[in-house]
Amino acid sequence: MMGSAMSFPARDNGHEVRLVGIHNRETIESVKANGWHPTLKRTLPEGVKCYHIEDLQTALDGADLVIGGVSSFGVDWFEQTVLPLLPDNFPVLSITKGLEKTPEGNLVPFPVAMTRRAEAQGRKMCLNAVGGPVTSYELAERQQTCICFCGPDIKVLRWLKSLLETDYYHISLTTDIVGLECAVAMKNAYALGVSLAVGKNKIEFGEEGVLHYNPQAALFEQGTTEATRLMQMLGADMRNLMFFTGDLYVTIFGGRTRLIGTLLGQGYPYTEAREMLAGITLESVAITTRVAEAIRQQEKLGKASTKDFPLLMLIDDMISRGGKADIPWELFPQEII
Amino acid sequence: MMGSAMSFPARDNGHEVRLVGIHNRETIESVKANGWHPTLKRTLPEGVKCYHIEDLQTALDGADLVIGGVSSFGVDWFEQTVLPLLPDNFPVLSITKGLEKTPEGNLVPFPVAMTRRAEAQGRKMCLNAVGGPVTSYELAERQQTCICFCGPDIKVLRWLKSLLETDYYHISLTTDIVGLECAVAMKNAYALGVSLAVGKNKIEFGEEGVLHYNPQAALFEQGTTEATRLMQMLGADMRNLMFFTGDLYVTIFGGRTRLIGTLLGQGYPYTEAREMLAGITLESVAITTRVAEAIRQQEKLGKASTKDFPLLMLIDDMISRGGKADIPWELFPQEII
Numbered sequence: 001m002m003g004s005a006m007s008f009p010a011r012d013n014g015h016e017v018r019l020v021g022i023h024n025r026e027t028i029e030s031v032k033a034n035g036w037h038p039t040l041k042r043t044l045p046e047g048v049k050c051y052h053i054e055d056l057q058t059a060l061d062g063a064d065l066v067i068g069g070v071s072s073f074g075v076d077w078f079e080q081t082v083l084p085l086l087p088d089n090f091p092v093l094s095i096t097k098g099l100e101k102t103p104e105g106n107l108v109p110f111p112v113a114m115t116r117r118a119e120a121q122g123r124k125m126c127l128n129a130v131g132g133p134v135t136s137y138e139l140a141e142r143q144q145t146c147i148c149f150c151g152p153d154i155k156v157l158r159w160l161k162s163l164l165e166t167d168y169y170h171i172s173l174t175t176d177i178v179g180l181e182c183a184v185a186m187k188n189a190y191a192l193g194v195s196l197a198v199g200k201n202k203i204e205f206g207e208e209g210v211l212h213y214n215p216q217a218a219l220f221e222q223g224t225t226e227a228t229r230l231m232q233m234l235g236a237d238m239r240n241l242m243f244f245t246g247d248l249y250v251t252i253f254g255g256r257t258r259l260i261g262t263l264l265g266q267g268y269p270y271t272e273a274r275e276m277l278a279g280i281t282l283e284s285v286a287i288t289t290r291v292a293e294a295i296r297q298q299e300k301l302g303k304a305s306t307k308d309f310p311l312l313m314l315i316d317d318m319i320s321r322g323g324k325a326d327i328p329w330e331l332f333p334q335e336i337i
Numbered sequence: 338m339m340g341s342a343m344s345f346p347a348r349d350n351g352h353e354v355r356l357v358g359i360h361n362r363e364t365i366e367s368v369k370a371n372g373w374h375p376t377l378k379r380t381l382p383e384g385v386k387c388y389h390i391e392d393l394q395t396a397l398d399g400a401d402l403v404i405g406g407v408s409s410f411g412v413d414w415f416e417q418t419v420l421p422l423l424p425d426n427f428p429v430l431s432i433t434k435g436l437e438k439t440p441e442g443n444l445v446p447f448p449v450a451m452t453r454r455a456e457a458q459g460r461k462m463c464l465n466a467v468g469g470p471v472t473s474y475e476l477a478e479r480q481q482t483c484i485c486f487c488g489p490d491i492k493v494l495r496w497l498k499s500l501l502e503t504d505y506y507h508i509s510l511t512t513d514i515v516g517l518e519c520a521v522a523m524k525n526a527y528a529l530g531v532s533l534a535v536g537k538n539k540i541e542f543g544e545e546g547v548l549h550y551n552p553q554a555a556l557f558e559q560g561t562t563e564a565t566r567l568m569q570m571l572g573a574d575m576r577n578l579m580f581f582t583g584d585l586y587v588t589i590f591g592g593r594t595r596l597i598g599t600l601l602g603q604g605y606p607y608t609e610a611r612e613m614l615a616g617i618t619l620e621s622v623a624i625t626t627r628v629a630e631a632i633r634q635q636e637k638l639g640k641a642s643t644k645d646f647p648l649l650m651l652i653d654d655m656i657s658r659g660g661k662a663d664i665p666w667e668l669f670p671q672e673i674i
Contacts (some may be wrong), residue, residue, distance in 0.1 A: 133554030144534075146555035146669050154674055161670075170555070170666050174673035197481075213587040217470030218483035218507070221583030228576070238575065239565070239673045245582045246558030250550040329507050332483050333498075336511035336576045337491055 001040050002095045003069015004031075005136035009169040010067075011045035012142075018059040019044070020051045022070070022077070028052055042140040060085060065163065068094040072110070072283050079114050088124040093149065093160055095130045097184045098283070101290045105297025107234060109181035111151070126156060129177070131184035132243045133250040139169070148172040148243055150180040179236030183244035186230060188284035189291065190223030191251035192261040193311050196325050199265020216252075222311045222332050223248060229308050230291070233298075257284045270319050285319050292316035307331075338377045339432045340406015341368075342473035346506040347404075348382035349479075355396040356381075357388045359411070365389055379477040397422060402500065405431040409447070409620050416451050425461040430486065430497055432467045434521045435620070438627045442634025444571060446518035448488070463493060466514070468521035469580045470587040476506070485509040485580055487517040516573030520581035523567060525621035526628065527560030528588035529598040530648050533662050536602020553589075559648045559669050560585060566645050567628070570635075594621045607656050622656050629653035644668075 004027075007017045021028035030036050032050040035043040051059040060066070066086065070078045075096050086092070099107040108116075111127035118125045128151030139145055149171055151157050157173040165171045174180050197215035205212070227244045251257055260282055263273035274282075292312055298304035306313050310331040317323030341364075344354045358365035367373050369387040372380040388396040397403070403423065407415045412433050423429070436444040445453075448464035455462045465488030476482055486508055488494050494510040502508045511517050534552035542549070564581045588594055597619055600610035611619075629649055635641035643650050647668040654660030 133558060134551055138549050138551040141549070143549050144552040144555055144664070144666055146558055146666070148673075154672065165670075167667070170670045172670040172673065176673055179673075211590075212475050212478070212480050213590050214471055214475040215481040217583040217587035218481055220586045221470060221483055221579045224579040224582045225576070228579070237673055239562070239671075241578070242558045242561040242565070245561045246554040249557045249586065250554035253548075253550050327481070329481055329483065330504070333502075333507045333509040334576075335491065336485075336509065336513055336516075336574055 001037075001069075001136040002134075002139075003067060004037050004040055004044060005139040006067050006069065006095070006164075007044050007048050008140055008142060009164045009166045011047060012166050013163065015163065016049070017045075017047070018049045018051060018063065020053060020056055020059045022053050022074070025052060037140075040136055040140055042137070044140075056082070057085060064091070065160070066090065066092045068092060068096060070096055072096050072098040072286060075110055079117070083114065083118065083125070089126045091126045091128065091156060091160070093128045093130060097129065097131050097181055098287060099181060099185050099291065101294045105294045105301070107178075107182070107291065107294050109177050111181075112177055115152075126153070127151065128157060128160060129181065131180040131247070132172075133246040135250065135254060142166075142168045144168050144170070146170045146172070146246070148174055148180055148240070150174045150177045152177065174237070174240060176237040176240055178234045179231055179238075179240035180243055182231050182234055182236055183227065183240050184247050185283075185287050186223075186227045186291070187244050187248040187251050188257055189288040189312060189315060190219070190227065190248055191254070191257040192264070192284040192288070193223055193315055194219040194248070194252050195258045195261025196265035196327060198258065199262040199267070199325070200327075202262070202266055218329070218332065219311065219327070220248065220252075225332075225334070226309050226312055230295075233304055256280050256282060260284065264318050264325050267325065269322050271322065288312060288315050289320055292320075338374075338406075338473040339471075339476075340404060341374050341377055341381060342476040343404050343406065343432070343501075344381050344385050345477055345479060346501045346503045348384060349503050350500065352500065353386070354382075354384070355386045355388060355400065357390060357393055357396045359390050359407070359414070362389060374477075377473055377477055379474070381477075393419070394422060401428070402497070403427065403429045405429060405433060407433055409433050409435040409623060412447055416454070420451065420455065420462070426463045428463045428465065428493060428497070430465045430467060434466065434468050434518055435624060436518060436522050436628065438631045442631045442638070444515075444519070444628060444631050446514050448518075449514055452489075463490070464488065465494060465497060466518065468517040468584070469509075470584040472587065472591060479503075479505045481505050481507070483507045483509070483583070485511055485517055485577070487511045487514045489514065511574070511577060513574040513577055515571045516568055516575075516577035517580055519568050519571055519573055520564065520577050521584050522620075522624050523560075523564045523628070524581050524585040524588050525594055526625040526649060526652060527556070527564065527585055528591070528594040529601070529621040529625070530560055530652055531556040531585070531589050532595045532598025533602035533664060535595065536599040536604075536662070537664075539599070539603055555666070555669065556648065556664070557585065557589075562669075562671070563646050563649055567632075570641055593617050593619060597621065601655050601662050604662065606659050608659065625649065625652050626657055629657070 028050045100113040115125040132147030134145045161171045310328045365387045437450040452462040469484030471482045498508045647665045
């Protein structure tokens with residue numbers, strides 16, 4: 001969906017756009033027929049050319065840029081299927097956000113991890129990624145959007161910006177890949193965290209009861225603190241924290257993550273909540289368990305403390321060990337001196 | 338209202354509470370009669386003792402702590418009327434947040450400015466303040482709340498925390514007065530900024546149209562960036578940024594500031610919007626004009642740049658010069674390298 005939505009700024013800037021479907025053949029057939037994208041529920045801009053996956057090579061022929069639109073669950077497939085087809089240093093812009101955990105417990109952004117693996121095979125990559133608050137529906141409505149491209153080379157980033165910036169799609173640039181990726185990956189975890197208060201509100205005030213904001217704000221605050229700590233641990237440029245806060249704000253209203261957080265806050269065990277949301281991919285769950293495990297590993301090495309991440313540890317406990325949504329409020333206060 | 342709401346944690350911890358009304362005699366009479374607080378719309382805890390302003394001295398007799406509950410518009414009155422009645426070093430906890438501008442264009446937190454003036458008269462002050470996301474209504478419902486006390490002496494702050502922390506009122510502490518005060522003052526300005534998108538949404542999609550979040554999130558992001566820049570300019574500890582983000586989140590849903598921001602976003606000139614909200618005190622307006630003026634003064638000295646604060650400058654232009662809500666989206670993107 002986000003990959004398809006990127007056709008709006010691309011086509012508005014006059015570029016030729018070739019949309020390749022991976023397994024969603026019906027979507028491609030529908031767009032081909034009359035431009036209608038059935039899950040995005042919008043008509044794509046005129047002139048988008050459509051390809052099924054078996055025609056990927058044809059679609060790549062003469063392209064200047066590949067935009068990768070898979071979710072974090074498809075990132076291995078993208079790495080193994082698409083990247084090998086590209087020449088060395090071919091520019092890629094990925095909308096997939098996330099961090100990989102190494103066996104040693106280090107957290108590495110997807111594009112960095114992929115670049116390293118490719119380099120180990122003697123290949124050269126030019127992987128860049130998008131982060132920041134954007135929903136595909138609203139991008140497809142040309143709503144004002146401010147996001148960030150990250151990558152290793154500012155010149156490439158400026159070129160990408162020149163291709164895709166419009167009067168509604170505003171692009172910051174950063175070479176701090178780990179900072180941006182950490183910021184936008186962690187907002188998934190903490191959007192689940194803030195939503196716990198929405199679930200607890202339902203218990204206290206009823207299904208349609210008036211929402212209360214002190215508890216949500218307290219969790220937003222704690223999320224900011226824990227994201228800051230993680231970003232500092234990874235050596236990030238803290239200016240990229242703005243993409244965490246903006247993205248957290250939009251994700252709280254954003255559907256899937258709010259749903260699971262609300263159910264957990266209402267007291268449903270994770271296994272039950274997951275069944276109630278069958279078929280929904282939950283990036284918030286994947287990133288939480290991965291980062292929590294990394295912090296525990298780093299703690300054993302004396303390089304981190306789980307005590308600095310009480311909210312993340314609670315969420316992980318609920319997801320990984322069926323723990324209850326007992327928010328450890330008393331662990332949140334700190335002395336800043 | 339917030340001063341009255343503070344009676345909940347204070348009484349829950351078994352303290353004697355003496356509530357002094359300034360000009361709101363009816364509120365005091367009502368609480369005296371049956372505990373009902375008419376504007377807070379809640380019954381105060383049992384045992385709160387009530388005083389009119391002429392009995393202030395009686396109320397102070399034997400008190401251990403004064404909690405000042407005036408808005409930023411009453412802060413001069415508090416300084417001139419209440420502080421002179423207190424012995425040297427008498428502990429005060431103020432819920433008033435804000436920054437004063439010196440004639441030279443420096444921004445000084447209220448408690449610091451008051452302490453300096455008192456010291457110039459040979460007096461010694463012990464002024465502390467509360468900041469962070471809390472609405473008085475929800476504190477009075479004992480909703481989970483995480484705020485911060487700031488002051489010059491960590492020992493005094495720890496004592497204040499020991500008096501007022503409960504299992505729903507969680508208190509961080511900081512000696513970085515300027516950091517906390519700047520964070521929580523600026524959220525008023527930027528909550529107005531985010532609300533502009535709510536108003537623009539009404540124009541594009543109708544009064545009851547579906548809310549869109551990309552633009553709001555972009556403004557939240559830009560607010561985070563500009564608040565960070567201002568805090569850094571004032572030498573703040575950036576860990577206190579968490580109180581900006583949490584407080585911004587709750588203030589966006591909070592009534593007065595959202596109302597004025599929405600009206601401005603809908604295209605009403607400020608003078609008209611102000612009339613529509615007659616009688617409502619707008620801390621967001623006061624802080625915006627004051628800080629914008631300070632930045633302009635600092636710019637002349639080569640110590641700041643208005644270009645670093647395009648959203649704040651827009652808001653100030655609307656308020657101070659009847660400018661239109663033309664959000665300068667194209668000025669927001671930056672390079673973080």
